[in-house]
Amino acid sequence: MEQKLYLYPVWLRIWHWANAVLFLLLLFTGLSLQYSSVEFSFIDFDLAVTMHNVSGIVITIAYFMFVFGNRFTSNGRFYKAKRKGYILDLMVQIKYYIYGIFVHQKTPFPVTGNRKFNPLQKLSYVASMYFLLPILILSGFALIFPEIIIKNVFGMSGIHLTGLVHISSGFALSIFLFIHVYFCTIGKTPLSNFKSMINGWH
Amino acid sequence: MSRFVAKSIVIGVISLWMIVSASASNAEDTVVFENAEFNHQCFKCHGQKTYHYFNEASGKVVKERMNPYFVMDSIEFYQSNHKSFMCTDCHSSDYENFPHNGELRMEQKFNCMDCHGGDDTYAQYQFERIEEEFQASVHSTKHSDEFTCWMCHNPHSYKINARNNDNINDVIVYDNNICLSCHANLDKYQLISDLTNPNVLVTHEWLPNQALHFSKVRCIECHTEIDKEMLIAHKVQVKEKAVRRCVECHSQNSLLMATLYKFETAEKRNKLGFFNATILSDHYIIGANRNYYLNVASLIIFGFVLLGITIHAIIRIMTK
Numbered sequence: 001m002e003q004k005l006y007l008y009p010v011w012l013r014i015w016h017w018a019n020a021v022l023f024l025l026l027l028f029t030g031l032s033l034q035y036s037s038v039e040f041s042f043i044d045f046d047l048a049v050t051m052h053n054v055s056g057i058v059i060t061i062a063y064f065m066f067v068f069g070n071r072f073t074s075n076g077r078f079y080k081a082k083r084k085g086y087i088l089d090l091m092v093q094i095k096y097y098i099y100g101i102f103v104h105q106k107t108p109f110p111v112t113g114n115r116k117f118n119p120l121q122k123l124s125y126v127a128s129m130y131f132l133l134p135i136l137i138l139s140g141f142a143l144i145f146p147e148i149i150i151k152n153v154f155g156m157s158g159i160h161l162t163g164l165v166h167i168s169s170g171f172a173l174s175i176f177l178f179i180h181v182y183f184c185t186i187g188k189t190p191l192s193n194f195k196s197m198i199n200g201w202h
Numbered sequence: 203m204s205r206f207v208a209k210s211i212v213i214g215v216i217s218l219w220m221i222v223s224a225s226a227s228n229a230e231d232t233v234v235f236e237n238a239e240f241n242h243q244c245f246k247c248h249g250q251k252t253y254h255y256f257n258e259a260s261g262k263v264v265k266e267r268m269n270p271y272f273v274m275d276s277i278e279f280y281q282s283n284h285k286s287f288m289c290t291d292c293h294s295s296d297y298e299n300f301p302h303n304g305e306l307r308m309e310q311k312f313n314c315m316d317c318h319g320g321d322d323t324y325a326q327y328q329f330e331r332i333e334e335e336f337q338a339s340v341h342s343t344k345h346s347d348e349f350t351c352w353m354c355h356n357p358h359s360y361k362i363n364a365r366n367n368d369n370i371n372d373v374i375v376y377d378n379n380i381c382l383s384c385h386a387n388l389d390k391y392q393l394i395s396d397l398t399n400p401n402v403l404v405t406h407e408w409l410p411n412q413a414l415h416f417s418k419v420r421c422i423e424c425h426t427e428i429d430k431e432m433l434i435a436h437k438v439q440v441k442e443k444a445v446r447r448c449v450e451c452h453s454q455n456s457l458l459m460a461t462l463y464k465f466e467t468a469e470k471r472n473k474l475g476f477f478n479a480t481i482l483s484d485h486y487i488i489g490a491n492r493n494y495y496l497n498v499a500s501l502i503i504f505g506f507v508l509l510g511i512t513i514h515a516i517i518r519i520m521t522k
Contacts, residue, residue, distance in 0.1 A: 036449045036489035045448035045489070049410055097514075102521045146414055160486035164493075171500055175507055182511045186518075 007116050008200040012075060015066050016197055022059040026052060027174050034167060056140045063133060078116040079126055089119040101186070111202055121183075128176050132169050139166035235280055237288040243298070244289045249276045255300060278359040292357065314351040328432060335429070335436040348394045354380045364434065370462070374420050381421040405441075423451070423462055452489035 008016075029052040032042040043051070070076035092108045097120070100108070109118040117125060142149050142162045150158040187193040196202045235241075247253035251273060254265040279285060290297060294306050318329040336342050341349045364373045382402070384391045391399045409415050424445035426435035450457050476493050 033452070033488050034492060037453045038447070038449050038455060041449060045452055046410070049448070102517050104521075146411060157486050160491065163486050163488065163491075164496075168496075171503075175503065178507055178511065182515070185515075 005111065005113055005202045006200055007111070007113075007202045008197055009073065009075065010200065011065070011069050011073075013197060013200060015062055015069065018062050019059060019066070022055045022062065023173070023177065025055045026059065027170070027177075029055065030167075030170055053144055056137070056144070060137050060141070063137060066129065077114075079122065079130075081119070081122050081126070086119060090123065093118050093120040116202075124176060124180075128173060132173050132176070136166060136169040136173060139163075139169065235285060237286065238280070241276075241279075241289050245274065245276045248272055248274050274358050282357075282359050282361045284357055284360075311350075311352070314355070326433075331429075331432060332434075332436050335427075335432065339426075339436060339438040340440050341438050345394045353384065353394070364462075371417070374418065374462070377420045377422065378416070385421075408446075419451070419458065420462060423458060428457060449489065452487055454490065454492065456487060456490035458487070458490070 029043065029048040032048045033045065033052060036045050036048075041048075070079060089109070096105060096108050099105075107118070109115060139162050143159070143166060146159050146162075149162050152158060153161050184193040185191075187196075247268060251268055251270070252265055253268050254263055256262075257264045292312055294309055296303055296306055315329060315333055318324045318327070319333070320330070336351070341353070363376050367373050367376075385399065385402055388399045391397075403412070406412055406416075422435060422438070425438055425441075427437040427439055427443075428435055429437070445451070445457070476491055
């Protein structure tokens with residue numbers, strides 16, 4: 001019988017689901033703001049602004065919890081990648097997803113106590129959590145306090161530029177969300193990874 | 203020595219060029235107002251905080267303070283719409299005599315329509331329609347005859363602004379200051395009202411990012427009924443009818459395009475694909491400035507992602 005691994009501590013699971021719910025709220029209210037219309041809106045503009053701002057502040061607090069958790073617990077080690085041979089490992093993983101998985105090859109980087117993520121997961125999680133999300137949070141806070149934004153950047157409104165950065169990084173993260181949810185169905189059973197993120201055991 | 207001579211020549215040429223270009227630009231900048239000399243007789247006193255005159259009774263030259271409400275800024279006047287006027291075009295010619303006859307203060311003042319009404323020269327400005335809108339506005343219905351055009355449009359300084367000024371921020375400040383000249387000035391406000399002057403900061407507390415809204419849009423954007431055929435709306439509404447729905451501005455069909463940005467280029471979408479792109483020169487409005495190409499690109503990317511996921515899932519199921 002395969003040994004179960006306890007990979008998702010309580011703080012991580014709380015952060016993960018809080019982050020998921022808040023991100024969906026932000027996505028929904030953000031889309032409502034971006035595509036607001038007199039004739040039709042998913043949600044009233046002013047309510048959407050309030051919900052978006054509050055959710056943004058709470059997701060920021062949650063993000064700090066995530067960063068501190070990774071800094072001061074052993075969970076942080078899963079996000080560190082070895083430089084040597086990483087690209088090669090990445091190619092092996094991509095090849096598995098576009099071919100190997102269909103011919104029932106064994107996953108090239110199975111989950112162990114020391115390796116929670118395969119190289120592709122590691123890249124996408126690091127890019128999302130340590131690059132895109134900080135950009136999204138910083139640009140979001142700048143838009144809450146627009147008076148702090150530089151007025152003009154090479155002839156372009158600073159607020160406009162910040163808005164573009166915010167929307168683009170939000171869009172990239174929402175694409176990540178769809179891919180993330182789909183790839184989570186690639187487990188022992190389609191639901192096993194979701195259950196792991198509830199009970200903590202892989 | 204030769205280096206010294208060369209330096210002297212260079213400095214000399216540059217100096218000469220500066221003098222010539224300065225005098226040329228001075229010549230270009232100089233504008234002569236045909237009635238300036240005549241008006242100067244008035245501005246000698248009314249353009250200053252103090253004035254002096256010879257008192258025949260005492261045989262002395264007397265220096266007095268000018269009533270601050272009768273001090274006119276000559277620079278503002280010569281930048282205003284009425285810059286070519288003689289003072290006595292509107293005021294009695296008896297003012298040419300000093301001391302002025304006290305009864306002259308009782309003279310009936312002209313209003314806009316006395317000159318601009320029914321005159322084809324001014325047809326493009328639609329003064330008759332402006333008059334109709336004003337009569338229907340809260341300024342007229344609540345204050346009757348006491349409220350005249352002059353309350354907002356000072357004849358000594360008012361200038362057409364929105365359609366002549368490239369700097370939209372200047373337009374906003376100029377136009378909002380007209381409203382604030384009463385609504386943030388109790389002395390003037392109580393000339394026509396016994397009401398306590400409401401504090402606009404308090405009454406607009408509900409407005410998110412209040413300071414940003416106040417500096418980026420004009421009061422009339424929300425407080426007038428928009429008529430697209432009018433150059434500028436004059437039907438100021440009761441506060442209950444003011445725009446409160448954010449989406450009226452924060453949407454692709456932003457009402458700001460029919461008001462604040464009316465005189466900007468009429469393009470709906472610029473070469474870079476931004477809707478209502480004229481706004482973007484200085485401002486950015488969530489909901490109104492979405493980008494056509496980014497919209498299309500995001501839909502294509504999102505479509506490909508969904509397609510990829512679907513194909514991958516189907517093959518997984520088929521090869522299970």
